[in-house]
Amino acid sequence: MRAKLLAERIGWRMIAGVGVLWGAATAAFFTLHGTAGDAALSTVAGQGADPTQAVLDQVRRDYGLDLPLWRQYVDYLGQLLHGDLGESYQQRLPVAQAIEAQLGQTVQLAAGAIVIALVLAVGVGVLTAKRRRWVRATTTGVELLLASTPTFVIGLVLLIVFSIGLHLFPVSGQDGLRSLVLPTFTLALPVTAILSQVLRSELEDVLEQPFILTARARGMRDVAVRFRHALRHAAIQLVTMSGYIIGGLLGGTVITESLFNRQGIGQLMLVATTNKDIPLVVGVVIFCALVYVVVNLVVDILYTVIDPRVVTR
Amino acid sequence: MTTTAHLPAPRGVWLRSRLPRPGIVLAALFLLVVAVAAVVPGLLAAQDPLAIGTDPGFLPPFASTAHLLGTDQEGRDVLSRLAHGTAPSLVMGLGATGIAVIGGAVLGLLAGLGSRATEAVVMRVLDVVLAIPELLLALIVIALLGTGTEHALLAVGVATIPYYSRMVRAQTHVVRRSGYVEAATGLGIHQASVIWRHVLPNAIKPVLVLATIGVGTAIAVGASLSFLGLGAQPPAPEWGSMLAAGVQYISVDWMLVAIPAVVITLTVLSVTVLGQDLRRRAEGRTAR
Amino acid sequence: MPLSEPRSWPHLLTRAMSLAAVATVLSACSASGLSQPAPPHGDARNTAAPGEVLNGGGTPVKGGTLKISMAADPLCLDPHSISSDTEQILGHLQFDNLTFLNADGSPGPWLATSWTISPDGRTYVFTLKKGVTFADGTPFNAQAVVANFAHMLDPNTRSPLAGPYIAPYASSTVIDDYTLQVNLKSAYSPFLNVLAQGWLGMESPKAIQESTPAQLCAHPVGSGPFTLTSYTPNVGASYARRADYDWGPPALGQTGAADLDGVDLSWIGQDPVRYNSLISGQYQLTGYLPPQNAAAVQANSQFVFEDVNRIGWPFTFDFNTSRAPLDDIKVRKAIVEGVDVNAIVQTSQFGQRGVARSYLDSVTEFYDPSVQLPAYNVQDANALLDGAGWASRNAAGFRTKNGQELDLKLPVSNATTVSPVYDLLQAQLKTLGVNLQVEVQPQTQVTTRRYAGDYDLLSGVWHTNTPDVLSIKYASSQIPNSAHLGQNLARLSDPTLDRVLQRSRETTDRTELASLYSQAQKQLVSDVPGLPVYQNTVLWAFDKKLHNVIVNTSHGTPLLTYAWLVP
Numbered sequence A: 001m002r003a004k005l006l007a008e009r010i011g012w013r014m015i016a017g018v019g020v021l022w023g024a025a026t027a028a029f030f031t032l033h034g035t036a037g038d039a040a041l042s043t044v045a046g047q048g049a050d051p052t053q054a055v056l057d058q059v060r061r062d063y064g065l066d067l068p069l070w071r072q073y074v075d076y077l078g079q080l081l082h083g084d085l086g087e088s089y090q091q092r093l094p095v096a097q098a099i100e101a102q103l104g105q106t107v108q109l110a111a112g113a114i115v116i117a118l119v120l121a122v123g124v125g126v127l128t129a130k131r132r133r134w135v136r137a138t139t140t141g142v143e144l145l146l147a148s149t150p151t152f153v154i155g156l157v158l159l160i161v162f163s164i165g166l167h168l169f170p171v172s173g174q175d176g177l178r179s180l181v182l183p184t185f186t187l188a189l190p191v192t193a194i195l196s197q198v199l200r201s202e203l204e205d206v207l208e209q210p211f212i213l214t215a216r217a218r219g220m221r222d223v224a225v226r227f228r229h230a231l232r233h234a235a236i237q238l239v240t241m242s243g244y245i246i247g248g249l250l251g252g253t254v255i256t257e258s259l260f261n262r263q264g265i266g267q268l269m270l271v272a273t274t275n276k277d278i279p280l281v282v283g284v285v286i287f288c289a290l291v292y293v294v295v296n297l298v299v300d301i302l303y304t305v306i307d308p309r310v311v312t313r
Numbered sequence B: 001m002t003t004t005a006h007l008p009a010p011r012g013v014w015l016r017s018r019l020p021r022p023g024i025v026l027a028a029l030f031l032l033v034v035a036v037a038a039v040v041p042g043l044l045a046a047q048d049p050l051a052i053g054t055d056p057g058f059l060p061p062f063a064s065t066a067h068l069l070g071t072d073q074e075g076r077d078v079l080s081r082l083a084h085g086t087a088p089s090l091v092m093g094l095g096a097t098g099i100a101v102i103g104g105a106v107l108g109l110l111a112g113l114g115s116r117a118t119e120a121v122v123m124r125v126l127d128v129v130l131a132i133p134e135l136l137l138a139l140i141v142i143a144l145l146g147t148g149t150e151h152a153l154l155a156v157g158v159a160t161i162p163y164y165s166r167m168v169r170a171q172t173h174v175v176r177r178s179g180y181v182e183a184a185t186g187l188g189i190h191q192a193s194v195i196w197r198h199v200l201p202n203a204i205k206p207v208l209v210l211a212t213i214g215v216g217t218a219i220a221v222g223a224s225l226s227f228l229g230l231g232a233q234p235p236a237p238e239w240g241s242m243l244a245a246g247v248q249y250i251s252v253d254w255m256l257v258a259i260p261a262v263v264i265t266l267t268v269l270s271v272t273v274l275g276q277d278l279r280r281r282a283e284g285r286t287a288r
Numbered sequence C: 001m002p003l004s005e006p007r008s009w010p011h012l013l014t015r016a017m018s019l020a021a022v023a024t025v026l027s028a029c030s031a032s033g034l035s036q037p038a039p040p041h042g043d044a045r046n047t048a049a050p051g052e053v054l055n056g057g058g059t060p061v062k063g064g065t066l067k068i069s070m071a072a073d074p075l076c077l078d079p080h081s082i083s084s085d086t087e088q089i090l091g092h093l094q095f096d097n098l099t100f101l102n103a104d105g106s107p108g109p110w111l112a113t114s115w116t117i118s119p120d121g122r123t124y125v126f127t128l129k130k131g132v133t134f135a136d137g138t139p140f141n142a143q144a145v146v147a148n149f150a151h152m153l154d155p156n157t158r159s160p161l162a163g164p165y166i167a168p169y170a171s172s173t174v175i176d177d178y179t180l181q182v183n184l185k186s187a188y189s190p191f192l193n194v195l196a197q198g199w200l201g202m203e204s205p206k207a208i209q210e211s212t213p214a215q216l217c218a219h220p221v222g223s224g225p226f227t228l229t230s231y232t233p234n235v236g237a238s239y240a241r242r243a244d245y246d247w248g249p250p251a252l253g254q255t256g257a258a259d260l261d262g263v264d265l266s267w268i269g270q271d272p273v274r275y276n277s278l279i280s281g282q283y284q285l286t287g288y289l290p291p292q293n294a295a296a297v298q299a300n301s302q303f304v305f306e307d308v309n310r311i312g313w314p315f316t317f318d319f320n321t322s323r324a325p326l327d328d329i330k331v332r333k334a335i336v337e338g339v340d341v342n343a344i345v346q347t348s349q350f351g352q353r354g355v356a357r358s359y360l361d362s363v364t365e366f367y368d369p370s371v372q373l374p375a376y377n378v379q380d381a382n383a384l385l386d387g388a389g390w391a392s393r394n395a396a397g398f399r400t401k402n403g404q405e406l407d408l409k410l411p412v413s414n415a416t417t418v419s420p421v422y423d424l425l426q427a428q429l430k431t432l433g434v435n436l437q438v439e440v441q442p443q444t445q446v447t448t449r450r451y452a453g454d455y456d457l458l459s460g461v462w463h464t465n466t467p468d469v470l471s472i473k474y475a476s477s478q479i480p481n482s483a484h485l486g487q488n489l490a491r492l493s494d495p496t497l498d499r500v501l502q503r504s505r506e507t508t509d510r511t512e513l514a515s516l517y518s519q520a521q522k523q524l525v526s527d528v529p530g531l532p533v534y535q536n537t538v539l540w541a542f543d544k545k546l547h548n549v550i551v552n553t554s555h556g557t558p559l560l561t562y563a564w565l566v567p
Helices: A002-033 A039-044 A053-062 A069-081 A095-128 A133-148 A151-165 A178-206 A210-217 A222-259 A265-274 A278-306 A308-312 B021-039 B078-084 B086-113 B116-131 B134-145 B149-177 B180-186 B191-227 B239-248 B255-283 C009-028 C087-094 C142-153 C205-210 C213-218 C271-279 C291-299 C329-338 C341-349 C378-387 C420-432 C443-452 C469-474 C495-506 C510-527
Strands: C065-070 C099-101 C107-109 C112-117 C123-128 C169-176 C179-184 C226-232 C236-241 C262-267 C303-309 C312-319 C399-401 C407-413 C435-441 C457-463 C530-534 C537-543 C549-551
Touching: A002 A069, A002 A278, A002 B116, A002 B134, A039 A053, A039 C443, A095 A133, A095 A178, A095 A222, A095 A265, A095 A278, A133 A178, A133 B255, A151 A178, A151 A222, A151 B191, A151 B239, A151 B255, A151 C271, A178 A222, A210 A222, A222 A265, A222 A278, A222 B134, A265 A278, A265 B134, A278 B116, A278 B134, B021 B086, B021 B255, B078 B086, B078 B239, B078 B255, B086 B116, B086 B149, B086 B191, B086 B239, B086 B255, B116 B149, B134 B149, B134 B191, B149 B191, B191 B239, B191 B255, B239 B255, B239 C271, C065 C087, C065 C271, C087 C226, C087 C236, C107 C112, C123 C142, C142 C169, C142 C179, C142 C205, C226 C262, C271 C291, C291 C303, C291 C537, C303 C549, C312 C469, C329 C378, C329 C420, C341 C420, C341 C530, C378 C420, C407 C420, C407 C443, C407 C457, C420 C435, C435 C443, C457 C469, C469 C495, C469 C510, C495 C510
Parallel strands: C065 C262, C407 C435
Antiparallel strands: C099 C107, C112 C123, C123 C179, C169 C179, C226 C236, C236 C262, C303 C537, C312 C457, C312 C530
C-alpha cells in the first residue's frame, strides 16, 4: 500500500517536473527570440569583425532564423523531443556537448563547496550550540557578517589576502587542487554561515529533549551526545534546505568562476547570455531546471524515507 | 499535489541569532546615515561626483581635506561618489523587493483563493521561475532589455516573487481553514473585502519580515550584477559599479575596492540585523 | 603613484625617425635580416620598432616550456573563422603565411618566395617554397593555397576577417605544384600585405576537408614552428615544438626549428589577475598588459615591457554623418576642436598611449605627419556650435535648437570593460553644452544598432597592416545597409575620397601610393568623420629569462618563433 502510494507520488512529481522543463524552455525561447537584437548579426558581426553579406545570409538559413517564430518554436520542440538541444551559434557545437564540457569543473567546485560548508557548519554548529554567551555572540556575529557579504566581496578579500598578499594560492587557473582552494571557499563560506546558524538553532531545540537528558544521565560524554544523538535529529532541516543551497551554488558559480577565471557552467551562462547565443541559453536554462526538478524529487523521496507520514499528506 | 514541503527562502531567513542590543542600535544608526545619503547626498559630500577636476587620481584616504576618502582613477572624489551612489543602490534593493512583494501578493492570493485549477497553474508557473537560478534569470533579463539599474531591479524582483507568493498563499490557506472566509462569503461579503479584512492583515507580518531581509539580499545581488558589468551605467555613481571599476586598479590602489565593499557589506548586514530583530518580535521571541 | 607624461608629438617624431633608421639597417644587411642587435633602448616608454629583437644576444638554450597568458579565448583556433586579436600571436606559433612584412611595412617573402604582378594589378603569379609540410604530413603546394583561399571565402566558414580581406579574389590557376596564378576581380594593391596577417595563415588542406567547422576550431593544423597538442576552451592551449621545422620568415635571418620545447597558453580575462599572475612568475609572457599596471611592470627590472604602436586606424569615435546633428560638419568640427584629447588620453591611458590627431596610426606606411586635425580651441568650438544654430541653452546647460537638445547617443557594449574614455568625453562635452548619452547595452543590441545606423557616435579601433584601412573605414561602398555589411560607420560618402582610395588599390607604385594616401588623409581631415583619440598600441611584457622575442612587423605583437628560455 505504502509502496504504491509512493510510486504514484513519484510518478506525479515526474510529470510535474517535465512540465516545469517545458515551461522553462518555452519561456526562455520566446523571450530570447522576441526581443531586440539580430541573433544572426551578433553571431557573425561582433566588434572587430567585417563579415560579408553572404556569411550573414548563410547563418540565417542554417539556424532557420529566416522562418516565422512559431515555425522555429515547433522545430525546436521537435528537436527537444529527440533529446537534441540544438547547436550553439557561437561555438558551433551541439549544446549538450558544450554544457557537458563545462560541467565537470562546476561539479568539482560545487561539490567541494558543499563538503566544506557541511563540515564547517556541522563542526561550528555542534560545538557552539548552548554554549557560553560570548562564544555564541562571536560565532553569530561572524556568521551574520559572512552571510551578508556578497560572494564577490568574499572572493576579492580571499584573493587579496591569500593570493596577491601571501602568495599562498595561484590567482587563477584550474591546474591542481591549489587553484581550487580559494574559489571553493568563496562559494562555501556564505552557505556555511547559513547552515551553521540553522543547525545550531535546531540543535538547541533538540538538546532540550528528554532523550538527550537520558543519554547524559547514562554518563555519555558531552561531545558524543552532541554528535551521535542531537545531530541526527537536526539533519532533517539540512535535507529541507538542499534544494535552496544547490540553486544558490549554481548562481554563485557565475561570480566565482568569473572572478577566479575558471571555466564552468557559470562562465557558460555569462558568455551565452551576453552573446545572445539562443540555443545555448535555452539549453542552460533547461539544464538548471533539470537540476532543480531532480533535487526536489530526491528530497521528496528522502522525506518519505525519514518520515513516512509525508506520503499520506 | 503540492510541491515539496520545504520552502526555499532568500539567504538569511534562517538566521535566528540573538544579537545583543547594541548591534541593533548600531545597525539602525548606520542605516540612518545611509538613508540621509540617499535623500540628500550633498549633506555628506559637497562635491560633484562626476566632476573630473585637476586633482590627481588614486589619492589615498585622509591625505587631503578636500577628498576625505581619496580620489578614484579619474581624480573624482570617492566620498561624493559613495554618497551619490547610495540612492541607486537602495532603489535597487527597495524596488526589487517592492516588485517581489506586490507580484507575490497578487499571485499568492490568486492561488490561495482561486479555484483548484487556478492554483495549480499559478504554482506551476512559480515552479518554473524557481527552477531558474536568480542570477541566470537576471542575466537573461539584462541580455534582453539591456543593462541598467531598472532592468536589474526587475530581474531580481521577478526572481524572488515565488518566495512571497508561497508565503501569502500559505496564509490564505490558514485563514480559509479557520473558517473566516466561508463565514464571510456566506454572509454575502464580497471577496475583495475578505481579502482586505482577513487575509492581508494575517499575511503582512511574515511578508514584512521576509521583505526586510530581501532588501539586503537584493542590494547584494544588484551589486553583483554591477560587478559583472551589467548594472548601473557609467558615469553614474553606484556602489557595485564603483567596486567593479576599482577591481581594475586593485594593484594600484586597493582602497578603491575596499571602500565600496565595506559600505555594501555593512548596509546588507544592518538590514539583515534589523530584519531579524523584526522577525523575533513577530514570532514573539525575546532576546535571551 | 607617479604617472608618466603622455607621449608628445616630438617623441613620436623621434620614434618615426628611429624606425626609418632600422629600415636602413635592414636593407643594408638583408642577409642577416632582423636578427641584428637592436639599438640600445634608452626610450623611457619602451616602444619597440617593428622587427626589433628584444632581449637578444647570448647563446640560445634549447628546451623549456614557455607559459604565456592572454586576455580572452576566441573560442576557436581556426584563424580563418575568427577576428580575435590573439590570432596575431597564436597564429604565428602554429601557422605560416605566404608573405611577411618588412620592417618598413612593405611585403616580403615567406612561403611565397617571389611573385609578379600584372600591370593592371589583377593577376598575381606566386612562386612557392618547396619542402614545406603541414603538421599532419600533407605537403604545402599550390593546391593547398587554393584550398585555403576557398576555405576563407566559404560562407560556412563564417570568416569575419580572412575572407573579407581577400574579397576581390576571383579564381586561381595552378600552373605547377609550386607556381600559382591568382586572379582578382579588381585591382587590390594591399593583397600582399593582408596575406601576412595571422588570420590568413595557411592550414592543412586535408584538415580543412575532413573537419566540421567546430572540429577545425578545436584542432586546426598548420605548418608553423609549433603544433597544437591540446585545447580547452576558456582555459588554455598547449603547443609542442616541431623538430623538422625549417621555413621561418627569411627576414628573421634564422633557420631551423624552435628552441623552446613548447608553449603553454592560458586565457585570463580579469586584468588584475593577469597582471598579478605575471608578476608572481606564474607566466613568463602576457600578450595583454593592462595600461594601469604598465608603470609598475616598467619599473620592475625583472621584466621587459613593450608598448608597440600598431598599424591601422587609431581609437576613434565615429561620427554618424548620415543623420542630425552630426550631418552638420560645423558640429563635427566643433567637437574635434572643443575636446581636450590630450587630457583624456593622459588620464585614461596612464601615459602609455600617444594622442591621435589624424585618421591613421602614425606607424602606418604612408602616414603623413603634416596632416593634422585643428588643435584644441574651446572658443572656436563654441563659435562653431553657435553658428550651426545651437546657440541657446536649456536649464541643464545643454545647447538647444528649435527646442531640441543637442544630444549624442553612444551605444557601448557591456561585454567589454567600460573605458574611462567615455566618462571623460562626456564630462568634456558637457562643458561645450553637448549631452553625450553613453548607452551600455548587450553586444547584440549594439551590433544591431551599428549596422542599422542607430547611433550618433561609436567607438572602436581597426588595426591591420596596410594603409588600405582607410578604404575599409571610409569608402562609400563600405556603408552598411540592409543588403550589405561594411565598416564605414561614419557613413561618410565623399566622391573625391572614393576616387583617391580606388586609385590607391589600383597602383603598386610606391611614390604614387604615398601621394594618394596623403591626399586621402587630407581629405578626411577636412571631412571630419570622427574624433581620433589615441594611437592604438599593444602592451605586452615578458620575463627577462625569455630571450630573442621579435616585434612582429604586422601587428606589433610578440613573435616567438626563435625565442628561448633560461631555466
